[in-house]
Amino acid sequence: MTLMTKDDYIASLRRMKKRVFIMGQEIENPVDHPLVRPSLNACAMTYELPQQPAYADLMLAASNLTGQQVNRFTHLHQGTADLVAKVKMQRLLGQMTGCCFQRCVGMDAFNALDSVTYEMDQALGTEYHARFRQYLKYVQEHDLVVDGAMTDAKGNRRLKPSQQADPDLFVHIVDRRPDGIVVRGAKLHQTGALNSHEIIVMPTQTLSEEDRDYAVAFAIPADAPGVLMIFGRQPSDTRKLEGGQLDVGNREFGGHEAVIILDDVFVPWERVFMAGEYAFSGLLVERFAGYHRQSYGGCKAGVGDVLIGAAQSLAQYQGTDQASHVKDKIVEMIHLNETIYACGIACSAEGKPTASGTYLVDLMLANVCKLNVTRFPYEMARLAQDIAGGLLVTLPSEKDFTNPEIGPYLEKYLRSVDRYTTEERCRMLRLLENLTLGPGAAAYLTESMHGAGSPQAQRIMLARLANLEEKMRLARRLAGIV
Numbered sequence: 001m002t003l004m005t006k007d008d009y010i011a012s013l014r015r016m017k018k019r020v021f022i023m024g025q026e027i028e029n030p031v032d033h034p035l036v037r038p039s040l041n042a043c044a045m046t047y048e049l050p051q052q053p054a055y056a057d058l059m060l061a062a063s064n065l066t067g068q069q070v071n072r073f074t075h076l077h078q079g080t081a082d083l084v085a086k087v088k089m090q091r092l093l094g095q096m097t098g099c100c101f102q103r104c105v106g107m108d109a110f111n112a113l114d115s116v117t118y119e120m121d122q123a124l125g126t127e128y129h130a131r132f133r134q135y136l137k138y139v140q141e142h143d144l145v146v147d148g149a150m151t152d153a154k155g156n157r158r159l160k161p162s163q164q165a166d167p168d169l170f171v172h173i174v175d176r177r178p179d180g181i182v183v184r185g186a187k188l189h190q191t192g193a194l195n196s197h198e199i200i201v202m203p204t205q206t207l208s209e210e211d212r213d214y215a216v217a218f219a220i221p222a223d224a225p226g227v228l229m230i231f232g233r234q235p236s237d238t239r240k241l242e243g244g245q246l247d248v249g250n251r252e253f254g255g256h257e258a259v260i261i262l263d264d265v266f267v268p269w270e271r272v273f274m275a276g277e278y279a280f281s282g283l284l285v286e287r288f289a290g291y292h293r294q295s296y297g298g299c300k301a302g303v304g305d306v307l308i309g310a311a312q313s314l315a316q317y318q319g320t321d322q323a324s325h326v327k328d329k330i331v332e333m334i335h336l337n338e339t340i341y342a343c344g345i346a347c348s349a350e351g352k353p354t355a356s357g358t359y360l361v362d363l364m365l366a367n368v369c370k371l372n373v374t375r376f377p378y379e380m381a382r383l384a385q386d387i388a389g390g391l392l393v394t395l396p397s398e399k400d401f402t403n404p405e406i407g408p409y410l411e412k413y414l415r416s417v418d419r420y421t422t423e424e425r426c427r428m429l430r431l432l433e434n435l436t437l438g439p440g441a442a443a444y445l446t447e448s449m450h451g452a453g454s455p456q457a458q459r460i461m462l463a464r465l466a467n468l469e470e471k472m473r474l475a476r477r478l479a480g481i482v
């Protein structure tokens with residue numbers, strides 16, 4: 001059993017032969033690319049923290065498969081304490097990086113596949129569960145980052161996968177061979193794809209019999225033949241290419257997403273965890289989404305802590321921190337942020353074991369968690385921008401500050417409360433800009449809306465799980481209606 005260090009992790013990515021395209025160019029070495037490196041640094045924190053005694057308890061867990069210490073990101077939750085620890089770990093990492101650290105999608109895919117493959121084998125006599133656990137042992141032993149790839153291209157939303165004009169708009173099996181399957185299609189919005197060793201592909205929605213070939217789940221190395229990655233743009237991303245420090249806001253960290261193309265990729269049977277069992281596709285989607293909706297209760301609260309810290313700092317730097325309306329706005333942000341976290345903890349504490357022994361979150365509370373996340377970060381960003389003032393979007397470039405003629409003017413006229421430097425004020429404005437308008441907003445805002453399913457997906461789950469009949473019965477009883 002090897003736990004990798006940050007350096008081991010980076011060296012392991014260097015050895016891979018991924019095909020990666022950034023802004024129309026194929027990139028030989030994405031590891032050192034300035035647009036990719038911040039996201040790699042963030043993912044690498046999942047390797048750095050377990051090495052530090054203060055965080056080892058939270059970041060490591062005893063594997064139920066081998067008894068060995070493994071990184072919690074590769075662990076199957078063995079109780080509600082594990083589910084709670086997961087959320088705490090994610091909040092910690094959000095605080096440390098101020099961005100998406102990417103490794104959660106694989107963890108959520110492992111936990112969903114574990115129980116679903118078990119239940120599928122029980123119902124259908126298939127042999128996926130043992131195969132999946134064998135694979136997970138390999139992941140744990142090598143301490144790998146695994147991308148969880150769910151979202152298909154989807155084409156015309158009114159049509160089922162097999163009804164689409166182009167059959168490849170959802171990932172599907174194009175050939176079944178004695179030694180494995182061949183798959184084709186694409187997965188969109190793939191968090192941390194370039195920083196992953198492996199990709200687990202799962203179906204994106206409930207499927208019916210005519211879409212049997214689309215009911216497919218499997219694992220492939222991220223550099224398997226036929227896999228292409230196309231790096232996604234983010235607001236103000238090219239500031240990372242300017243070589244400066246100040247204008248990027250978050251100097252060290254950031255997330256990324258990519259389009260993954262699967263162009264007739266071969267998958268050996270030992271890495272296939274669903275191949276045609278359409279009746280279990282919906283269950284896999286529901287469980288993966290449930291875990292990922294729980295995840296946001298940790299990571300978004302951690303980034304929210306950074307946002308609140310930035311807003312409060314700016315209030316101090318600018319001399320508004322004692323104004324009653326500013327104090328009230330900070331308290332409002334704290335309330336919203338802790339509500340997100342409370343839901344993440346609640347759905348974990350109310351988790352229950354599945355038939356495989358792996359614990360599942362309370363799905364109602366996980367969906368409430370995520371539905372709050374589709375709204376609260378936007379309100380927190382609005383309040384933080386209110387506190388920051390308009391300089392957030394009118395601040396001149398770092399190059400203006402270093403220009404010998406105009407730099408001193410900026411230094412003089414942008415000075416605020418005496419005990420803080422102009423540079424401190426500007427750095428904090430740039431961090432807040434990053435989180436609410438720049439690359440950080442991609443994860444903190446838009447991903448909060450659509451990641452782990454758009455708001456309507458959570459509303460459908462709430463309507464399904466709420467048991468309105470029972471609520472009406474309670475009301476009728478008290479009203480004396482029989």
Ligand code: SF4
Nearest residue numbers: 100101102104295299
């Ligand atoms: Fe993890 Fe949050 Fe990033 Fe999803 S958005 S991978 S839960 S850090």
Ligand code: FE
Nearest residue numbers: 191447451452
């Ligand atoms: Fe996400």
